[in-house]
Amino acid sequence: MSEKNVIHTKWMKRAIFLASLGKNTTSPNPRVGAVILDKNGSLISEGFHYKAGMPHAEAMAFNNLKxxxxxxxxxxxxxxxxxxxxxxxxxxKVISSGIKKVYxxxxxxxxxxxxxxxKLLKEAGIQVHLGLCKKESLDLNKAFIYKNITRKSYGVLKWAMSLDGRVALKNGKSKWITNKESRSRVHSFRAEFDAIIIGGNTLRKDNPLLTSRGKKTPEPLRVVFTKSLDLPSNANLWDCNExxxxxxxxxxSANESYLPRIPKCVEVEKVSSDNPELIAEILARRGCNKVLWExxxxxxxxxxxxNCIQEIITFIAPKVLGGENSMNPFGDFxxxxxxxxxxLSDFQVSLIGDDICVKSSFEN
Ligand SMILES: NC(=O)c1ccc[n+]([C@@H]2O[C@H](COP(=O)([O-])OP(=O)(O)OC[C@H]3O[C@@H](n4cnc5c(N)ncnc54)[C@H](OP(=O)(O)O)[C@@H]3O)[C@@H](O)[C@H]2O)c1
Known part of the structure; x- marks a missing residue:
């Protein structure tokens, strides 16, 4: 790489780093960072987009100009x-600032x-260079890009299992398969998501809270998908203060006579089939870029x-649950x-105490 390219890459990486500061907050908008150099190549400002409705990264950088x-x-x-x-x-703003080059x-x-x-920048006589650090930028905004192209939220499926591949005992009990540190990691991980989805049976069996435990404000939207509507009248998910x-x-398929069990503070939406794709579409329309299927x-x-799942994250605990009829992460394909x-590809493996965490996505 030439010396010039090293410098350009350095500044673009800085813009990408700034963009990443909005990782948990910009949805439905993209993660964007901007850096401005003066005509001598010295840094004179930078900014990033924090939240929809707040200034874009470029505007923030112009506001911060020294x-x-x-x-x-x-x-x-x-x-x-x-x-x-x-x-x-x-x-x-870029055109009126007199900036000559935009990367x-x-x-x-x-x-x-x-x-x-x-096109507008070029028509105004500005030199535009496209493509620097493309891979990193695509990666940072993959959920935003996916949602814009498909009109569906980008899905990550997460489960916790024992070494023998079980997600629950045959009676449905699954608390707790993984260690405390892994569970705390999941709370932080949830902060990256706009919504967390479970099915009616997980609500009945586990009565989860599904929050980031305050690591994101507001908390991700909690979503229950049910065919029967046979949901309990008492559930942690009904506490709308959380x-x-x-x-x-x-x-x-639902029995609508169960509807009064759901408190008024909980939103209810009906769909015409049990196709999970409908969830991904509804959540995309609500501005959710990235959703976690738990x-x-x-x-x-x-x-x-x-095709609602684009990535998988698995926590594997050094435990054996056994049982021919204990639950696997999936049913029969x-x-x-x-x-x-x-x-699957793009494996990333890490140790969390004595648990193993494996992240992977689908082979293209
Ligand atoms: N270890 C882990 O990581 C983990 C994570 C989650 C759950 N679990 C365990 O998994 C067990 C529950 O398993 P589950 O498979 O019944 O999970 P689930 O998350 O409750 O999903 C199944 C439920 O989703 C609803 N649903 C809506 N559309 C569906 C469709 N197209 N296909 C299937 N279901 C649809 C139905 O709810 P209705 O019955 O209300 O109609 C159905 O019973 C529990 O024992 C829980 O402890 C373990």
């Missing part, structure tokens, strides 16, 4: 916007922008089958041949 940006350059990990949303277009890592997949921001809860039920084997299998099986 010196005139005229003749300078900007590094930003996502194409500057050119539309009036909750805040004015960033391209206008953009990736185009914004949002149809209102999608290359138009870059976090918001949404019950989604399949109106083709369901048991039945819903996990259905969610995998309908009815594979007959080895070429049909699900293959």
């Amino acid at each position: 010196k005139d940006a005229k003749g300078g350059s900007m590094y930003v990990n996502l194409e500057p916007c050119c539309h009036h949303g909750k805040t004015p277009p960033c391209v206008d 953009v890592s990736i185009e914004d997949p949002d149809k209102r922008v999608a290359g138009k921001g870059i 976090a918001k809860t949404l019950v989604i039920y399949d109106s083709s 369901c048991g084997p039945k819903l996990a299998t259905a969610a995998m089958r309908s 009815e594979f007959e041949e080895m070429h049909e099986i699900i293959k």
Whole structure:
């Protein structure tokens, strides 16, 4: 890499780092960071997008300017916007600042922008360089990009299991398979998500709280998907002071006479089938970029089958639950041949005390 490229990469990596500071808060918006250098290449400002409705990264960087940006350059990990949303277009600010060069890592997949921001900058005589640190930028905003392209939330499936691959005893008891540190790690991990999904049976068996224990404010939306609507009238998820809860039920199979069991503070939405894809679509419309599926084997299998899961995270404890009828993480996919099986890649393995944590995504 030439000396010049090393310098450009350094500043783009700084923009990406700044963007990552909005990791838990920007949804439904992307994670964006911006750096401004003066005409001599010295840092004169930086900023990042914190939350929807608050200034975009570029606007934040202009607000923080210590010196005139005229003749300078900007590094930003996502194409500057050119539309009036909750805040004015960033391209206008860049153009009026007199900046001469803009380094953009990736185009914004949002149809209102999608290359138009870059075009406007070029038409204003600004040199635009696209593609620096592309891989890192795609990775940082993969959920935002996925949601914009598919109109569905990006799904991560998480489960905890014993060394013999069991997620619960045959009577449904599963508290606790993993150690305290792993469970605390899950609380922090939940803060990265906009919603956490379980099925009705996990609610009945485990009565979970499903919060980040205050690591995210507001807490992620808690979602229960039920076919029967046969949910208890007392449940931790009904405590709306902890976090918001949404019950989604399949109106083709549910018994609506159970509806009064759900308190008024809980939102209820009906769908016309038990296809988990409908959940991913509803949550995307509600602005959820990234959602965590913490369901048991039945819903996990259905969610995998309908392509709602893009990544998997597994906690494996050094324990044996045994039992022919104890629960596996999944039900039957009815594979007959080895070429049909699900293959995973991008393995990341870590130790949490005596538990093992494995993160992986699907092979393309
Ligand atoms: N170790 C772990 O990581 C972990 C995590 C979660 C759960 N678990 C354990 O898993 C057990 C529950 O397993 P589960 O498979 O019944 O989980 P679940 O998360 O309750 O999912 C199944 C339920 O989801 C609802 N559902 C909606 N659409 C569905 C569809 N298309 N296909 C299947 N279900 C759909 C149904 O609720 P209704 O019955 O209300 O209609 C169904 O009973 C519990 O014992 C719990 O302790 C373990």
